[in-house]
Amino acid sequence: MRAITIPTPGDADALVLDEVSTPAVVAGEVLVQVAAAGVNRADLMQRQGFYPPPPGASAYPGLEVSGTISVLGDGESGWAVGDQVCALLSGGGYAEQVAVPVAQLLPVPAGVSLVEAAALPEVVSTVWSNVFMTANLQPGQTVLIHGGASGIGTMAIQLARAVGARVAVTAGTGTKLEACRELGAEILINYRDQDFVEVLKDATQGAGADVILDNVGAKYLGRNVGALAVNGRLVIIGLQGGARAELDINAVLRKCAAIIATSLRGRPPTEKAAIVAAVREHVWPLLESGQVRPIVHRTFPLAQAADAHRELEDGANIGKVLLTT
Numbered sequence: 001m002r003a004i005t006i007p008t009p010g011d012a013d014a015l016v017l018d019e020v021s022t023p024a025v026v027a028g029e030v031l032v033q034v035a036a037a038g039v040n041r042a043d044l045m046q047r048q049g050f051y052p053p054p055p056g057a058s059a060y061p062g063l064e065v066s067g068t069i070s071v072l073g074d075g076e077s078g079w080a081v082g083d084q085v086c087a088l089l090s091g092g093g094y095a096e097q098v099a100v101p102v103a104q105l106l107p108v109p110a111g112v113s114l115v116e117a118a119a120l121p122e123v124v125s126t127v128w129s130n131v132f133m134t135a136n137l138q139p140g141q142t143v144l145i146h147g148g149a150s151g152i153g154t155m156a157i158q159l160a161r162a163v164g165a166r167v168a169v170t171a172g173t174g175t176k177l178e179a180c181r182e183l184g185a186e187i188l189i190n191y192r193d194q195d196f197v198e199v200l201k202d203a204t205q206g207a208g209a210d211v212i213l214d215n216v217g218a219k220y221l222g223r224n225v226g227a228l229a230v231n232g233r234l235v236i237i238g239l240q241g242g243a244r245a246e247l248d249i250n251a252v253l254r255k256c257a258a259i260i261a262t263s264l265r266g267r268p269p270t271e272k273a274a275i276v277a278a279v280r281e282h283v284w285p286l287l288e289s290g291q292v293r294p295i296v297h298r299t300f301p302l303a304q305a306a307d308a309h310r311e312l313e314d315g316a317n318i319g320k321v322l323l324t325t
Helices: 041-047 121-134 151-162 174-183 196-203 218-227 249-254 269-282 284-289 302-314
Strands: 002-005 016-019 029-039 064-072 084-088 097-101 105-107 142-145 166-171 187-190 209-214 228-236 258-261 296-301 320-324
Touching (some): 002 302, 016 302, 029 084, 029 121, 029 302, 041 302, 064 121, 084 121, 084 269, 097 269, 105 269, 121 209, 121 228, 121 269, 142 151, 142 196, 151 166, 151 320, 166 174, 166 196, 174 187, 187 196, 209 218, 218 249, 269 284, 302 320
Parallel strands (some): 142 166, 142 209, 166 187, 209 228, 228 258, 296 320
Antiparallel strands (some): 002 016, 029 064, 029 097, 029 320, 064 084, 084 105
């Protein structure tokens, strides 16, 4: 089979399409013939040599796929050859075939195409586990989503609105903010020329955000605490703005705030299985009813993985970038 390899970490041209061995399938796994794979910033970091796969995971990039089951592991009876699925991975998605633990499989939702389904597993699992399972966003509360037009942002807006929360977003262009508004965001903040702390306070009568989903990290840490409501929860899922910052602990104490940092890829299989099960229970009905939908910016053939990475690095995307096999 063909897969994208990274012989030497570097820029987008470090991605090489090569002939590799088909993955072996063991008990508790299935082999999926890949239709499409999601492109995530974690893949960009892996390509640059900064985010190696966890022990035992495939060396190829790719944290989510959609496709068709072609082989069942020994004793597997919950799925059938030919089932259309999407899956959360620890790696290996940039390939024509990938072995997947059955606990990380999801059926393709009714009304979603096989290719579009590749935009779901990593994004939905990230949003649901962080915003709802960890930060416990409730109806009537306010959530601030940094990078509202990203793949994670576009899904977070929809899920927050679906549970009755008020959504604030940051983005860098009017076009992106308008896309966020169409998905349900009410408080629109252009981070290039507006202070999100002040805009959010004005929009919430000084209260701030109950939950903040942050992909920036160090650059926003102090301001995020300033934007939190009393008993607010800041969840950090990315480090696009750096990894080190000073923090006024007294500001955190005054607000009785929680600062949480999480990563999905390196979690134990039992935790991933619990997240996937929760996603199937709570999010799949929203997808099948059409209340929530995957937002796909653009697709590229697997052989053009370098172009897909450049597209994501340029930052002009609204929603997900996908690779198709």
